[in-house]
Amino acid sequence: MSGKENFKFKILDFKDLERVMEIERLSNPTPWSIGSFIDCINSNYQNILLIKQEEIIGFCISTINYTESHLLNISVHPEFRSQGMGQLLLNKSEQDAKKKGVSDIFLEVRDSNEKAIEFYKKNNYKNVGKRKNYYRLSQGREDGLIFTKHMNLSSLESISRFSLFFLRKMLNFNRG
């Protein structure tokens, strides 16, 4: 991707909701309500926005619960799709989650959402099950596929985490 310096990330704020709702309506057959996004802000979820030249072009929202994360929503404005933007968002979301100690990510995706399924498979998410009739449709319901990804901490990351832990313990011990 060229011009990477034109992109940045920021945390979703109330003032961003109008644009986020616009993207949501263009992305989801049964869009979240504005109240759902407000809940995400108030609950301090991992709410990442992707910005290009001061314009919000996508978002990724996840909950973090100890070592597990649930990816609730990732959407890119249609004008910016298939240009690597979703990938940027997912990378950032995974990196931030990893920093918080997350090792496993879960998500659901509509059975019919082939692009998103490709997107997750490319990123090493594995289909581990199905939730029958999980999603609403304009008429009827549709299954949700459950995908999960285990993020291995590199051996270096594991070693440095444990070393730091024991170093801190030892320092406290020596201080009596």
Ligand SMILES: CC(C)(COP(=O)(O)OP(=O)(O)OC[C@H]1O[C@@H](n2cnc3c(N)ncnc32)[C@H](O)[C@@H]1OP(=O)(O)O)[C@@H](O)C(=O)NCCC(=O)NCCS
């Ligand atoms: C799913 C979504 C976030 C992907 O974002 P994106 O910016 O279009 O994706 P990227 O350009 O970063 O593509 C990354 C990979 O996803 C897959 N992918 C993306 N668009 C695809 C398409 N039209 N067809 C098939 N695979 C596609 C490819 O594997 C692609 O890798 P490649 O470029 O090396 O082939 C975006 O399509 C979107 O907002 N969709 C509507 C909302 C949605 O369905 N969200 C997921 C809900 S679970």
